[in-house]
Amino acid sequence: MLRFGRDLSGRLLPSLSLVLAGNRATSTTTACSLSSGLPEAASVKAASPLPSISGGGQIDDEGDHHIDGGQRQNLAETAKRVCEAVLRRPRWGGFLLSEFSPSELSHPDCVRLVLCHLSSVKPLFSLHYLIWLSSHSDAAAADAKASAFLLEGLANAKAWKAAMVAIRSTNCQPDPPALESFLTRLILSKSGTPDEVLEAISLLKAHLCYSPPLAVWNSALSASLRAGRTDVVWRLYDMMLQSRIDSDAATAGYLVQAFCVDNKLDDAYRLLREVSRNGVVPDVVSITKLIAGFCKDGNYGKVSELIHLMIAGGCLPDIFTYQSIIHGLCRSGNGDEGFRIFKEIKLRGYALDLVTYTTMIDGLCKMGRMVDARNLWMEMVANGIEPNEYTYNVIIYGYCKAGDLTMAQKLYHEMCSIGFRESTVSCNIMIAGLCLHGRTEEALRMFEGMPTKGMKPDIITYNTLIQGFCKEGRIVKANKLYEKLLLVGLQPSTSTYTPLIQSLCEEGNMHGAVELMRCMKEKGLEPLVCTNDFIINGFCEAGKGDEGMAWLVNMLENNLRPQRVTINRLLEWLVNNTRVDDALLVLNATFGIGYTLQTSTCYLLVNQLCQENQGQAALQIKEILLSK
DNA sequence: GTAGGGTTAG
Known part of the structure; x- marks a missing residue:
């Protein structure tokens, strides 16, 4: 002072x-x-x-x-x-x-x-x-x-726009330390946007011929990344190159992360390999993000390579790295391998933390291994790590899936009683569990109680309930929920429509089904392929095979692969309705995409062809079938 | 004043 x-x-x-x-x-x-x-x-x-x-x-x-x-x-x-x-x-x-x-x-x-x-x-x-x-x-x-x-x-006033006016339109000549200080504050300020940072750096270059030092560029890259603005990251990097700024390991790390956000894992990998060859190894955070990306893609060869690259470069994988790998393995159906790695790093003395335990407990739950999950929970607590809301949610989900709703509810109450707040997520999990086991009325009560506890049902809540009611054939109730979600301003998703359309098809309300399909497309939602199958089947059941045929043609034109049973069902209808020509047309189109017929449908078809004196066609079909 | 990781439908 x-x-x-x-x-x-x-x-x-x-x-x-x-x-x-x-x-x-x-x-x-x-x-x-x-x-x-x-x-x-x-x-x-x-x-x-x-x-x-x-x-x-x-x-x-x-x-x-x-x-x-x-x-x-x-x-x-x-x-x-x-x-x-x-x-x-x-x-x-x-x-x-x-x-x-x-x-x-x-x-x-x-x-x-x-x-x-x-x-x-x-x-x-x-x-x-x-x-x-x-x-x-x-x-x-x-x-x-x-x-x-x-x-x-x-x-100080966070008047960034005004500062740019000062630089652009007044005769002011701040020296480099002042400019560096200004930029740093703009970058670190919550109120400064990546666009403003970009603008400020451009302005300083254009009006004052000032280019900031590497540390400022790096913190600008980092801030843009945090804001999810990889476009700004790339523009900043272009400007760095133009200003002939030499980047360092931190810069490379941010670029790797930006590639990961853009889902350009191969570019990130190439960059990482290139800088490593020059002896520059980015930080463990960036490499871990890339590893997480490859895990998500199931590309474990690259994961393994990266781990080796890290070790060779003296940047050792940490608990975050392994947690990402375990998470990726569990999510891609390789939970056993995830569990093996979990046990391995435990043996090697890594300090397992709450997130890693939660990830593994979740993996075990999703494999239905509730005994292992519960044992891991107890091991975690014995190691002095208290479960949090996430841990409770994953194990409650596990018990719901496993059909042990009593245990799920017990843990739910335990979670609330020790002070973790119920959340939309935790309610969604319980609601799904209840629906899954036919207890839709209890699920509905839980849903109705959400607002009084300060929780807002989200699209997942509605979709879960709609699916639950549809499964029970209670389409009127499901439809009421659909109307309600629109009323409260939620954006329906594909999963909102899929069960509704399926149910309408099953009950033969084809007009309603087609109408809903139109409605979802209007909202820019692409129906699942199986939704087309439901429609074709529905038309056949309703005795409107012609319309089913039209939908099938539409599917094939759009390169959508119908289910085998759908084709068979349609052929059956066509043959039963003496529409052999159409049946042959369908047969021709679907053989092309590698389908075979059910034996019963074959008999039907050949029989019909013979009755119509089309023995030649019948023989052709027989040959085709024999060659399959 | 150290980063970054984990939960719900389909």
Whole structure:
């Protein structure tokens, strides 16, 4: 703090000034002190709500302006009056012109004193003042210190757009440390968007020929990544290349992560290999993200390669890395291998944490291995790790799937009683469990109780219930839920329509089914392939094989693969309705995509062909069938 | 003032 008094007179102390700026509203200290004297300063302080321009400091004149003490005092007095006018007078422009000469106002010391004071109390006013001054005096310019205060004040106010106006449209010349400080604050500020960071960096380059150091580029890349803006990451990286900035391991790590977000795993992998060859190994976080990506794709060869690459590069995989691998394995149906790795890292002394335990318990639950899951739970607790909401949810889900609803409900109540809040997710899990075992009425009660407990049912809640009611053939109830979800403004998904359409087809309401299908397509939702099968089957059952035929043709035209039973069902209908020509057409089209017929359908077809004296065709079919 | 990982339908 001792340096504070000396440096206050002009040198920018970004962090220190920042702290001060926050307290300044009620303080009598300003970031910049006017020269000594000013006997009336005390009275101004007492009389006015303005933060005073108090004495006590010396202008650090660094020999660039040769002015004597009297001039200096006059400038200080002018600056003080300018500040008061700008802050208090409605139309201060005219007043200033009537009181002072343009040359006096644009004297660098005066500009600096005014800007540094205004910047500390009303940063936007300082910008307005500089713009106004520029329009009345060609000589008006903010020197490095004044510019630094201006930018700092605007940064304190998080007035990023205004700061860009200052850089673009005023004659201000902040020095590199001030620019670096400004950019860093913009990047780290929650209120600064990646677009603004990009704009600021471009502006600084275009207007001030300034290019930030690598650390600033890296933190800009990191911030854009966190904001999910990989487009900005790539543009920043382009600019880095143009500015001939040499990147480092951190840069490479961010680029790897950006590729992962963009789902360009091979590009990420190539980049990683390339930098590793040059001895640069990115951080464990970035490589872990890439590993997680390959796990998701089931590309375990690459996972293994990356682990070796990490070890060779001295960047050892950590518990996060292994957790990602175990998660990927469990999710892709390789839970046994996941469990093997889990036990392996435990043996090797990795400190297993709550997330890793939860991941493995979840994997075991999804494999239906509830005994192992429960044992792992108890092992975790014995190791001093308490389950949280996630852990409860995964094991409750497991018991629901396994049909042990009593245990699921017991754990649900336990979770609530130890203070974990019920959530939409936890309710969804219980509701699904209840529906899965035919207890839709209880599920419905739970759903209806959600709002009173402060929870909002989401699309998954509705879809789960709709599916549950459809499965029980209660399509009216399911439809009511569909209408309700639309009413509360939720966006239906494919899973909303699939069971509804299936049920309508099953009960022969083909008009309703087709109408719903149209409705979902209208919302940009692509029906599942099996939904087309339901429709074709429904038409056949309803005695409208012609329409079924039309849907089939449509499916084939769209390269959708119908189920074998659908084809057979349709052929059956066509043959039974003496539509042998159409049957042969269908047969021809579907043999092309590798289908065979059910034996019973073959008999039907051949029989019909013989009856119609089409022995030749019957023989052809027989040959085709024999060759299959 | 160290990052990053785990849960629900289909």
